[in-house]
Amino acid sequence: MMVTQKSTRAVGLGRVLIAVYALLALAATGRSVFQIAEQFSEAPLAYTLSALSAVVYIVATVALVKSGSTSYAVAWATISFELVGVLVVGLVTALDPALFPDDTVWSFFGRGYGFVPLVLPVLGMIWLQRTRPGRAGAGDRPE
Amino acid sequence: MIEWFTWAQVAVACLAGVVCVVAGFARKLPNDITVGATALVFLLLVVQLVVSIVAPFVGDPPTGNIVEFYIYLVSALLLPPLAVVWALVDRTRWSNLVLAAAVFAVAVMVYRMLQIWTVQVA
Numbered sequence: 692m693m694v695t696q697k698s699t700r701a702v703g704l705g706r707v708l709i710a711v712y713a714l715l716a717l718a719a720t721g722r723s724v725f726q727i728a729e730q731f732s733e734a735p736l737a738y739t740l741s742a743l744s745a746v747v748y749i750v751a752t753v754a755l756v757k758s759g760s761t762s763y764a765v766a767w768a769t770i771s772f773e774l775v776g777v778l779v780v781g782l783v784t785a786l787d788p789a790l791f792p793d794d795t796v797w798s799f800f801g802r803g804y805g806f807v808p809l810v811l812p813v814l815g816m817i818w819l820q821r822t823r824p825g826r827a828g829a830g831d832r833p834e
Numbered sequence: 835m836i837e838w839f840t841w842a843q844v845a846v847a848c849l850a851g852v853v854c855v856v857a858g859f860a861r862k863l864p865n866d867i868t869v870g871a872t873a874l875v876f877l878l879l880v881v882q883l884v885v886s887i888v889a890p891f892v893g894d895p896p897t898g899n900i901v902e903f904y905i906y907l908v909s910a911l912l913l914p915p916l917a918v919v920w921a922l923v924d925r926t927r928w929s930n931l932v933l934a935a936a937v938f939a940v941a942v943m944v945y946r947m948l949q950i951w952t953v954q955v956a
Contacts, residue, residue: 703926703927704928706924706926706928706929706932707931707932707935710917710920710932710936711935712930714913714935714936714939717912717913717941718909719910721906721909724905725899725901725902725905728901729899729901729902774871791840797923805942806928
């Protein structure tokens with residue numbers, strides 16, 4: 692593989708990023724399955740959002756793993772969506788908690804998850820930027 | 835749930851996480867110590883599963899939602915094996931950080947399970 696020492700490190704870190712994404716996908720999915728199965732009628736908006744965020748995390752994880760320009764675009768789209776999601780829902784829950792009676796992964800900027808949902812999209816964007824297809828020295832993103 | 839055992843489990847998972855982080859930053863490849871620490875975390879989860887199945891029959895039912903409890907427990911049980919497979923496939927020092935992420939997540943999940951069992955009112 693024709694890569695510099697620097698981009699090799701990015702590749703390695705990228706793998707950790709993917710693992711954390713997978714973890715968050717699992718967390719969001721687990722919470723969402725429980726909320727919808729047990730208490731959907733209590734807060735349909737919050738729980739629908741939970742399910743949506745779970746799907747987005749799963750898609751983002753897969754898009755980060757796969758190489759190619761399509762999955763690169765999908766990764767950008769899903770990670771941007773996450774950032775918007777955590778900022779909007781975080782702001783709404785901070786200003787008017789009554790709108791979201793129960794927690795989602797994005798409530799209070801992801802407080803219930805150690806603010807990982809807030810930090811992760813930013814790290815994801817930095818990594819995507821560093822590994823974009825065609826960039827000199829970056830090569831193809833790792834499989 | 836046996837409270838002291840659960841706290842011991844959280845402590846072991848945190849310790850295992852620190853060991854894996856240190857190994858990762860020390861540029862060590864996944865080795866017997868980091869994989870073994872992760873395996874230990876898994877073993878304790880299996881014990882916790884047995885305890886959780888038996889506990890309601892010996893007068894210790896969960897105060898919170900049993901479905902939520904088992905979603906956490908089953909998810910937690912998946913993490914160490916997946917992380918170890920990852921470490922076996924991807925033989926780089928970064929896999930130690932993946933192991934660390936998995937066992938730290940287990941620590942948080944076990945703490946949540948304790949809350950559901952003892953504090954949460956369904």
